[in-house]
Amino acid sequence: MKEPFFSEQELRECFSLAIRHGGTLSIDLVEQTLVVTPKRSKPKASVLRNRNIPANIRAETKQHDGDVCVYCGSTNGPFEIDHIHPFSKGGRHTRGNLAVACKPCNLSKRDKTLEEWRGRNK
Incomplete structure (x- = not known):
């Protein structure tokens, strides 16, 4: 059996984010990525981007x-x-x-x- 692309923790965090913002969670099997799509047409920048400057x-x-x-x-x-x-x-x-x-x-x-x-x- 193949290893899963994502850990259970990653799935939980993304699912929680999608629920909090009324959006959806999808899994792109080709790119092997989790995609959270917020419900609002223009999501708040802080939801999707990290505010911490490297x-x-x-x-x-x-x-x-x-x-x-x-x-x-x-x-x-x-x-x-x-x-x-x-x-x-x-x-x-x-x-x-x-x-x-x-x-x-x-x-x-x-x-x-x-x-x-x-x-x-x-």
């Missing part, structure tokens, strides 16, 4: 930008890593989409694009 990308961003806010130029921390194009709007965890920001700027920008944020902070 440590190596975080470190590259800090090394590139240093301890300076890219938005206001402040050298007073604390500093955070900001998604230039918001994660909630499809922004990715890539070096080109991440920047060091002081906490006040990051809290002010929240989930706005640069255009939205700068338009309100001129």
Whole structure:
């Protein structure tokens, strides 16, 4: 008998996710993948994507930008890593989409694009 593609734990987690969001769970035998399809037409990004920025990308961003806010130029921390194009709007965890920001700027920008944020902070 062949080994199953998925562990019982993986199946339970995916099934639970599908139920919580009113979607469906399907198994693609060709690709050997589990697919959870949410009921809503546009699923929340946090449901399908991991919000944690990989440590190596975080470190590259800090090394590139240093301890300076890219938005206001402040050298007073604390500093955070900001998604230039918001994660909630499809922004990715890539070096080109991440920047060091002081906490006040990051809290002010929240989930706005640069255009939205700068338009309100001129």
